[in-house]
Amino acid sequence: MKKRVVCIVLAAAMAAGSLAGCGSKPGSGGSDGGAAGEASGGEEGKVINIYSWNDEFRERVEAVYPEVKETSSDGTVTTLNDGTEIHWIINPNQDGVYQQKLDEALMKQADAAADDKVDIFLSETDYVNKYTDAEADVAMPLTDLGIDPDSELSDQYEFTKVTASDTEGVQRGSTWQCCPGLLVYRRDIAKEVFGTDDPEEIGEKVKDWDTMKATAEELKAKGYFTFSSYADTFRLYGNSIENSWVSPGESTIKVDQKIVDWINDSKEWLDAGYLDKTVKGQWNDDWNKAMGSASKVFAFLFPAWGIDFTLKPNWDGEDGVWAVTNPPQEYNWGGSYVHACTGTDNPEHVKDIILAVTVDKENLLKISKDYSDFTNTTSGMQEAAKDDSYASEFLGGQNPFTYFAPVAENIKIAPLCAYDQGCVELIQNSFSDYLQGKVDYDKAKANFETAIIERYPDITAVEWPE
């Protein structure tokens, strides 16, 4: 009998053990339920959950938000002076992981315990529209937080405000960062080919696409490539489309003439030998190598973060070899938007953080100085453009803000839609094969149509310009 009891106990223990993982959650949820009730009575919650894909935003908050007391050594929890904790929930952007996790959390937002609710989340230009959508209503309008965009955010660049707004023009996010792009070129190659490395004179040689082509021919004659890959120029075309990929309320993708221009020009440039054939797209090993001293590539098109995070680590020569000048066409590449999440239990803190990191001019200038970000303050950036203390060592003492500021003021942001990320990614992938001569034009078109409908099942058709 004793044995039997022992057996039953053991078996039960095993069964319980195998299920223990599922059991623990509901219990803790119950105890948090009380906190939710308290919070709704005007009290601020104890935990601020911030969703992001890297620690960029955390660093900015630590640098400029005065309430920050300390951050734990693993970087997951930041304690504020009043004891409130910021929990950083970081998921990598790669392969859509960040959006997947964020979407899961947002869908559970209504039922989540107060301290588990998402309070702030970040989004990138490529998919900001998905979250600012008025119907989805996951990003709070700034006015609901008590921020008046017209007066308080008047110093921000206009296009960043447009980007963070829904179709009705209600601003639902704010950014500290603004990503005007420049042309970054090698001084040594410029000297050899053109006899000068002066940014003004090189700027003249790359001021528009026609001049650029003549310059490319000169570079080719000396054995240099103008850009590394066809993907490098995509943002310049893609950011100047007339209409969004999908018009509001429709289920048809309209490929803009500008995109077709990119395909045709890229094909022409690639076949003419202005681009390096061995570099296929961006963010791969070949592309990184093209930024090294052994490469034959003259220039890259980068915003501020690109120079700092991509070009600098891949460059193996001395500082001062690279310089910046105006791009052939104004463009914006990237940008992280900060959103207050609907249902947050810490509206006051959220408002404070957004104001401190994305609006306060002093703070923004500090971020510019410390992190080389081009920040979202029109007047501040104009000052920086004239202030030599913003000069970059990597660029050999050149002040890049002189070139960034005018570009930022002239950016006309392309109309966005919720399908941008997939469209931008898949059109480049599908036409990669065409540009490399693996498939013909019609096959590439068909491949894009197949891929986009796989990604977005609600898309019914793809229209191409005549």
Place this chain on the structure above:
Amino acid sequence: MERRGSPASRWTAADSARFKPPSVRVCFEKKKGMTVYETKRKKVDYSKWGYIFILPFFISFFIFSLIPLVDTVRYSFFEYYRSGIKEIGPNFIGMANYASLLKSDMLKYGANTLILWIIGFIPQIVIALVLAEWFVDARLKIRGTQFFKVVIYLPNLIMASAFAMLFFTMFSTNGPVNSILMSIGIIGEPIDFLGTAFGTRSLVGFMNFLMWFGNSTIMLMAAIMGISPDIFEASDLDGCNSFQRFFYITLPQIRPILAYTLITAIIGGLQMFDVPQILTNGQGTPDRTSMTLIMFLNSHLKSRNYGMAGALSVYLFIVSGILCFIVYRMTNNDDPDGSKAAAKKARKQQRKQQRRG
């Protein structure tokens, strides 16, 4: 990718007889110190303990495998996906998902999968057979077989994605392989390995081969070692050469295990995903020629399209089911040489004899 285990050892009637619980002798106390032993006819049933011990598995199987499985099938009849962060569905749409899959390029991806699998499997099974034969052959006296066994198994321990990442870097246009080939003067221009269907498919096949031939070798070695050494000795005395020994003794004797290896490899191959996914960045480049079925499935999951992905899973399930059925039939033959034909022949002969008798 491929999943393998050892074939379930079969529990025969003879085993049951051996392990039958002994009839219990129960001691009855009778009058005045007289002890009489009587054999109780009723058997003690231990089987319930067996059920209790396997219960945890079945509970977790039920929760973590069966319910999701049933859900997958259920959702395959629904329109159910996410657009942005809005959920569409689930709306019942009958067989529409299945129909639209048939109209898509699914069969082409099936063919891709098959090609990628064959490129890897043929060298894998050939090399594995040869190595297994050599390692087991006592007369070759290979030193350090244990060491080699470990080494050939090692590639299997590396995560497939890490392995693919490594190959992606090595075979990129400006990568080390091209640099080496160019610096020793074999080629003048860098080869665009990943730019051609042939190059990409060969690389995928080669990686699968590298990762799995060790596993097959060890499996086949076990099979060869199970052959009675008497047969080999007899063949030696009869003057068999090593080719004859391999083709007429070893191969027929290990046929059931070989069939098992083949079928599990096919089922594993159907699920090929991580190597081509990482190598081609999920695109199946060039021109979707290295897109496998599971990569196709994965691209539906980007939009959380549970309906379409469910329907595709059901197709895959049916194909795997058929293959499982075949392996079941093949390993269940009780004839000595493992093949159907031989079993038939044996039965025929038996009948003949009976008629004569």
